[in-house]
Amino acid sequence: MKTDLKMPIIGFMHSPYREKFGIPRQPNLVQVESYVEMQAPYNDALAFEGIEAFSHLWLIWQFHDNKNQIEDQQTASTQQNNKFRAQVRPPRLGGNQKIGVFATRSMYRPAPIGLSVVQFKQVKKVGKSLRIYVTGADLLHGTPILDIKPYIQYSDAVPHAQSGYAQDEPIRKTVLWMETAEIQKAELLSLGLLQPQIVQELEQVLALDPRPAYQDDPERIYNMRFADFDVSFKVDLNCVYICKIVLLHTD
Template sequence: MSAEIKPVGHIFTPFTQKFGIPRQGAGLSIARGELVFEPEINAEEACAGIVEFSHLWLIFQFHQHADKPWSNKVRPPRLGGNNKIGVFASRSSFRPNGLGMSVVKLIDVGVRSLKVEGVDMISGTPIFDIKPYIAYADAIDNAKSAYAQDAPENTLAVKYTEQARLKLNALSQKYSDIVALIDAVVASDPRPAYKQKKADEKQYHVRIYDVDVLFTISATQASINDLIVVKPS
C-alpha cells in the first residue's frame, strides 16, 4: 500500500543551508519562522483553537534529500560521525520516507500563517501536518535518550573582527535578530563532533538569511572574520 500526502504549507526561516542549523529546535534554537498555508487550506477554520496551545509539533519533509537514497545504518553527528546505528534509532534526514518532526513555540496566529520560534528547518521546508504539543503526554519524566541524553552545550566564546563588526551594525538594521542568531549558531560549534574542542585552521561559513558568516575556531573561541551578503542568483 502507498499513500500520497501533500503539504499543508511551507515554513520560511533564517536558514538556507543545512550546515549550522540548530538540532532539535525548541530549547536549542532561538530562530523564528513563518509557516504559510497553501491556498486550499482554510487556515482560519483549520487553526481554530490553536492559540490555546503554547507549542506545536510540525511534521515536515527533508525535501533537499527527497531524491537521495537512504540506508539501514547511519552515522549520527552526536557520535562523531564514525559509529553506525540503525536509521530508526536516529533522527537522520536520510530516511525511508524523508519525514522529520520538530517542536516549536507558537508566537502568533495570522490570517494565513503561523509565526513560531525554535525552528531547525531550512527555509522553504514543506510542512505536512501540525499537531498541538500535549504537555502531560509528550513530556515523559525519566525518559532515556541513549547518546542524546543531554543537550549540547555552547562551548565557544564568539568575537568579531573590526571588519565584521562594522558590517554587523549595518545588517542589524535589516535583521533585528541576526546578532543573536550568529552568536547562538557559532557558539554551539556546528562542526562535526570529531573536530569540536580542537583548534582548526579551516575557515567555515554558515548562511543566515542572505548573509554568509565566515569564521575560524581555536580551542575555545570562534572568530567571526567577515559577513558577506549573498546576491540573488
C-alpha cells in the same frame, strides 16, 4: 494491503536557515523565529481556531533536500528498498561510529519525514497569505510541511525519559566578533540592513558549533548562509570567531 501513501503539503517553512550547514541538530536549541506559510485550501483561519490555547506545536515535515531524495512517490517502495541504509553515522557520535537508523534522527530514512516541537507565537494574515509564526524550529527554508498538531504537555512530555547518546544538550561556545566583522556588523546595523534579532539568532546558531564533529582545525575558515547574509567563521576549543559578514544579493 495498501502500500502507496500520498500526503498533501499544507504549507512551506520560511526560516533564516538557507542551507543545511548551520541548522541546529534538534529543535529548540536556538530561538530563531520562522513561519509556515499555509497553502490553499489549508490557509483557512477557521482551521486554526483554538490553537492560541496551546503554547507549543508539533510540525510534521518532509526532508526535501537530500541528495538521495525520492522523486517519484509512486515507485517509492521499490526505491526505498534499494536505497535503505540500515546504519548511519550520527554527528553527535563524531561521524565515525555507526548506529541503527531507527536509533537516530538521521535525515536518511526509509520515509523522509521529520518531526519537530516548536513554540507557537501567532496566526497572522498577511495580505492573502496565512502564516503560523513559531520559534525554535530546526527547518531549512522551503521545507514542505505535512501537518501541524498541538503539543500535549501531560502526554508528550516524559520527564525521566532516557535519550541514549543524546541525553545531554550540546555544549555552547562563546561567540566573538573579530575586528573586520565587528565593523561590518556596525555598518549593516546603522543602515538598517541587519536587524539586532538576526545578530542574536546568528550568535545562538554559531554557539552550537555547526562544524562536522570530525573537523577540528582551528585555522580553517567556514562559510555559512544565514538569512540574507554570508558569514565566515572559525572555531577553536572554546570560542567561535566571526571573521566576516556580508549581505547577499536577494533579488
